[in-house]
Every structure is written in structure tokens, then in C-alpha cells.
Amino acid sequence: MSVSSIWLYRLLLLEVLGLIGVYWEIETEFSVSSIRFSSTPLRIGNGGGFLRSMRMQGSPGSPAPAARRLRSDMGAPEAPDFGSQEIRTARLYIQRSDGAVPSLVIVGADKGGTSEAFAMLAREFQVLDPGHKGKKELGCLYEAWNGTQGVHDCYQEYFGQLQHNDDEDVLPVDATPNYYYSNEFYAFDISPPKILAEFAPDATIVFLLREPKSRIQSLYNHWLVSNNRRDLSLALEEQLEEELQFLNGTQNLFDGFVNASGIEDQKCNMWNAWYELRENYQETARNLRRNQTKDVDSKRITSLILTSMYFPFIHTWVQFFDRVAVMQSEYFFEDRNRLWQLLQLSLSSSSPAELRAENQAASYDEKSKLSNDMKERLEQAFQQPNALLFKYLGKLESRGFSVLPRVGASTWWTAIDPTGSRQSRLLA
Numbered sequence: 001m002s003v004s005s006i007w008l009y010r011l012l013l014l015e016v017l018g019l020i021g022v023y024w025e026i027e028t029e030f031s032v033s034s035i036r037f038s039s040t041p042l043r044i045g046n047g048g049g050f051l052r053s054m055r056m057q058g059s060p061g062s063p064a065p066a067a068r069r070l071r072s073d074m075g076a077p078e079a080p081d082f083g084s085q086e087i088r089t090a091r092l093y094i095q096r097s098d099g100a101v102p103s104l105v106i107v108g109a110d111k112g113g114t115s116e117a118f119a120m121l122a123r124e125f126q127v128l129d130p131g132h133k134g135k136k137e138l139g140c141l142y143e144a145w146n147g148t149q150g151v152h153d154c155y156q157e158y159f160g161q162l163q164h165n166d167d168e169d170v171l172p173v174d175a176t177p178n179y180y181y182s183n184e185f186y187a188f189d190i191s192p193p194k195i196l197a198e199f200a201p202d203a204t205i206v207f208l209l210r211e212p213k214s215r216i217q218s219l220y221n222h223w224l225v226s227n228n229r230r231d232l233s234l235a236l237e238e239q240l241e242e243e244l245q246f247l248n249g250t251q252n253l254f255d256g257f258v259n260a261s262g263i264e265d266q267k268c269n270m271w272n273a274w275y276e277l278r279e280n281y282q283e284t285a286r287n288l289r290r291n292q293t294k295d296v297d298s299k300r301i302t303s304l305i306l307t308s309m310y311f312p313f314i315h316t317w318v319q320f321f322d323r324v325a326v327m328q329s330e331y332f333f334e335d336r337n338r339l340w341q342l343l344q345l346s347l348s349s350s351s352p353a354e355l356r357a358e359n360q361a362a363s364y365d366e367k368s369k370l371s372n373d374m375k376e377r378l379e380q381a382f383q384q385p386n387a388l389l390f391k392y393l394g395k396l397e398s399r400g401f402s403v404l405p406r407v408g409a410s411t412w413w414t415a416i417d418p419t420g421s422r423q424s425r426l427l428a
């Protein structure tokens with residue numbers, strides 16, 4: 001073989017190898033959207049200066065349309081390399097979803113200021129028009145009882161038209177604030193995080209977490225006026241008493257739910273523990289209430305305390321999503337522009353002060369208030385769950401997730417030893 005032929009072969013070989021390399025990169029880049037519990041390490045860039053409305057399933061060759069107003073001043077934080085394949089690291093640049101699915105989902109907490117946050121997003125990203133129909137709580141993930149087709153049809157109804165319009169400024173948002181614990185059914189297989197991950201694995205998940213005692217009071221008062229399918233045969237403190245009693249008697253179940261060792265375990269399934277705990281609570285409460293009221297449907301009994309123990313729920317969602325943002329409600333209430341900071345967006349629009357305050361209990365006629373004694377007991381009951389939350393959020397923060405205010409700053413998340421005994425703390 002002549003020298004020139006050898007060079008020709010070498011060049012051809014290099015070309016082929018180069019093409020394989022390009023293909024591999026494209027493959028890796030465009031298959032990220034389908035990774036769940038990935039067995040390959042996620043290598044996530046910081047999204048560059050502009051947030052992209054790039055379509056993940058789109059043709060790799062076509063340029064991603066740049067969003068006109070979506071900008072990230074700060075850029076998404078660099079993902080630290082933990083050398084582990086299982087630890088999720090954040091990449092918070094909001095991405096326009098491909099197909100009729102939400103790009104951003106406010107999953108909770110109910111009474112955490114979710115209406116306010118939705119109103120801000122609605123104004124910025126025209127989610128009220130044309131296809132979104134102005135609805136905040138779409139509840140589409142609850143259609144999963146009917147199979148995934150039900151979920152698909154529901155999102156299609158709200159976002160189908162948006163996708164056709166292909167308007168870069170429109171962001172499909174679903175703000176159903178009880179998704180995080182699933183108000184409808186609790187089986188893991190049809191739980192909102194699991195179902196949403198099948199439809200929109202790249203969605204940005206937003207948590208607004210309110211201090212548990214004030215959330216509890218606000219939620220109960222909200223139910224009193226909305227009375228949507230809840231059993232309210234007990235007064236606020238009677239219900240709390242019942243729930244505290246129940247928790248004291250179910251140490252094992254509780255420990256599986258607020259599972260301290262779960263912090264280190266990326267595949268710890270606290271949802272099943274939640275399912276058991278909740279089923280048990282509803283059954284216990286139904287039996288106790290039977291004497292006072294006629295036959296109570298246990299599904300109408302909703303927990304106030306358990307759903308304010310946020311750590312297990314966030315942990316579950318993080319196992320499915322790497323775009324997760326968590327903000328303390330009180331911090332948000334203080335300055336609503338912090339929503340943009342949380343989402344790493346800088347927006348040119350006018351101040352949220354112009355927005356009508358949403359969902360203020362001040363307008364409720366009937367109000368239940370917590371006594372000082374109950375406040376104290378709740379404070380104790382929440383010591384361990386809040387300390388775990390604090391610790392877990394610290395971990396998320398160090399992995400680049402968006403957490404506001406910065407963990408360690410003055411918050412109601414107290415930094416006490418999360419391994420301390422709970423038994424003596426629930427009932428004084």
C-alpha cells in the first residue's frame with residue numbers, strides 16, 4: 001500500500017471517529033430528558049447566559065429559539081462533582097416543554113402563597129391566554145387514576161393550543177398546590193411526582209414552604225370557607241389533638257416517613273411510608289369520629305400536621321427531577337420579586353406590588369386560631385421534621401439547587417439535632 005493510501009485511510013478513519021464523537025455528544029445531550037434514576041452520570045452545563053426555550057426532542061441541528069425576556073443573570077450554579085452516579089445535581093434553567101405538558105409546576109404547599117406566585121407567572125408569561133384558560137390548579141396529574149391517557153388529555157386541553165402557537169413568551173404552568181403530597185391518591189405508582197416525570201421530566205418544580213403552624217391554621221380556615229370535600233366535624237384543635245395522638249401511637253410508621261437515614265439515601269422510598277401512614281390515620285380518625293358524626297368517609301379526612309412535614313415530600317420529588325426550587329413562604333411574602341431570584345430569571349416587568357393580594361384569610365369571616373398551648377406542642381412535634389428539612393435543604397443547596405433564603409440564614413428551619421428522640425416531643 002502506498003504512503004498516500006495509508007494517509008487517505010487514516011484521514012477517513014479520523015473522519016469516521018469524529019462523526020461518532022459528534023453523534024455521541026448529540027445523543028447524550030438529547031437523551032438527558034429521558035433520564036430518571038440515571039445509571040450514567042448526569043453532566044449538566046449551567047445553561048449559559050440565556051435561559052433557553054430549547055425543545056429537547058427537536059432536531060439537534062436546528063438552533064434553539066432564544067427566549068426574548070427569559071434571562072438568567074446569575075446563571076444556574078455549577079453542579080459539583082460528587083463522583084456518584086445517583087446524586088442529583090441541579091440545572092435550573094427553565095425550559096419550554098415539548099408537547100402539551102407543563103414547563104413549570106408549583107407543587108405546593110397549599111397556603112404557601114402559591115396563588116400569588118401563579119398570578120405573577122401568569123402576568124409575565126401570558127399563561128392566561130390563549131390556551132391556558134386562566135386556571136391555576138389544573139389537577140391533571142390526578143387524572144392518573146384513569147390511566148396516563150387521562151393525564152395527557154387534560155394537559156392537551158390546557159396547553160395544546162399554546163404549543164401550536166409556539167409563542168416563546170408563553171410558559172405552560174400547572175400550580176396545583178397539593179400535588180406534593182397528592183391530595184387524591186397516595187399509591188406510589190400513580191403519585192404526582194412519578195406521573196409527572198413520565199410526561200415532563202424536565203419540568204421545573206417549585207415549592208413554597210410556609211412555617212407549619214401558620215400553614216395549618218390558614219389551611220383549616222380555608223377549608224371552613226371552601227369546604228371542598230373535607231370532613232370538618234372537628235374543630236381545629238380537636239383535629240390536631242387527634243392527629244398528635246395518632247402520631248404518638250405509630251412510631252414505626254412515622255419513622256419510615258420522616259426517615260432521617262433517607263437523607264443519605266437517594267432511592268429511599270418515603271412515599272410508601274406516607275401511603276401507609278395516611279391510610280392508617282384516615283382509618284383511625286374515621287373510627288374515632290364515628291361516634292360524633294354519622295358515617296364519615298375516611299377519604300374526606302385530610303391531615304394537617306403530616307402534610308406540613310415537608311422533608312419526605314421534597315426528597316421524593318428530587319428523586320425524579322433535577323430542576324427543583326424551594327423557597328420559604330415568609331421570605332417570599334416579604335418581597336415577592338424574590339420569585340424571580342428563585343427561578344433565576346431577571347424580568348423587566350413592573351413591580352408585583354400592583355398585583356392584587358391573593359387568597360388572604362383576612363377576608364374570611366370565620367377564623368380558627370391556635371392557642372399558645374397548642375402552638376407549643378406543635379413546635380415540639382415539628383422540631384425533628386424541620387431539622388431534617390433544614391439539613392436536607394443544605395444538601396440540596398450544596399448540590400446547586402435553588403433554595404431561598406440561603407440555608408443557615410435566619411429561618412424557621414431550626415438547626416437542631418435531627419436524630420433526637422421524637423417520642424417525648426409530640427405530646428406534652
Ligand SMILES: Nc1ncnc2c1ncn2[C@@H]1O[C@H](COP(=O)(O)OS(=O)(=O)O)[C@@H](OP(=O)(O)O)[C@H]1O
Nearest residue numbers: 110111112113114115116177218333359360361362
Ligand atoms: N404577600 C403576602 N404577604 C402575606 N401573606 C400572603 C402574601 N401572599 C399570599 N399570602 C398568604 O398566602 C396564603 C394563601 O396561599 P395560597 O395561595 O398558596 O393558598 S391556596 O393553597 O392556593 O388556597 C394566605 O394565607 P392566610 O391569609 O394566612 O390564609 C395569604 O394571606
